[in-house]
Amino acid sequence: MSTAEQDRKDAPLEAGLxxxxxxxxxxxxxxxxxxxxALKLVQKRFGYVSDRHLAEVAALLEMTPAELDSVATFYNLIFRRPVGRHVILLCDSVACxxxxATAARAQLHERLGINPGETTADGRFTLLPIVCLGHCDHAPAMMIDEDQYGDxxxxxxxxxxxGYK
Ligand code: FES
Incomplete structure (x- = not known):
């Protein structure tokens, strides 16, 4: 991420948001x-929820940042660190x-050069593990952004x- 892009992502929440x-x-x-x-809205705008934005949203909702962070942590589709343009959520629960799923993870590592928790050098993909996506009858399963894939x-x-550039 460039410095200018980082500055933009760290800017205060705009009035409209x-x-x-x-x-x-x-x-x-x-x-x-x-x-x-509210956190989903911020993530849609900035790609993730920075500490600064978490604190701003918490103030708007009359919560402490720690209270709101616990919401973000519980809901595992809220990203608290910068991610790539596309996020691959690879299920690592039992059916998958x-x-x-292990072979799929190995293939992703081979093709993209990243392990779970990492982002490609070009910022194209972030790979994250996730618990059951509810798509077990088509295991192994994953999501990329909002799209679900199985088998x-x-x-x-x-x-x-x-399909993801
Ligand atoms: S175990 Fe992977 S989708 Fe349910």
């Missing part, structure tokens, strides 16, 4: 109930493990990756 979060809180009836949705095999996995 703050208003969207306030509207979410009002709709939820209880400000704290809007925590996950039995059906070949992963070597050729299919390569073709899927090609």
């Amino acid at each position: 703050r208003q969207e979060i306030a509207a979410l809180a009002q709709h939820a009836g209880h400000k704290r109930a809007a925590g996950t949705d 493990w039995v059906m070949g 992963l095999d070597p050729a299919g996995l390569d073709a899927i990756l090609e």
Whole structure:
């Protein structure tokens, strides 16, 4: 990530985004109930939720940063560190493990040069492990961004990756 891009990502939340979060809180009836949705909005805008933005959202929702961070930590699709343009969530729960998730992970490592928790040098992909995606009948399974994939095999996995630039 360039310095300019990092500066942009660390900029304060714009007025429009703050208003969207306030509207979410009002709709939820209880400000704290809007925590996950507010963090998703920030992540959609910036790609992840920085400490600065977490603290700003917490203040808007009348929570402490630690309280809101516990929401973010519990909800494992909120990223608290910068991620690549596309996030691969590879299931590592039992059904997928039995059906070949280890081979899929090895293939991802071979093709992309990253291990779980890492981002490619070009910022194209971040690979993260995740618990069951609820797609066990098509294990091994993964998600890339909002897209779900199952029955992963070597050729299919390569073709899927090609779709994400
Ligand atoms: S165990 Fe992988 S999707 Fe359920």
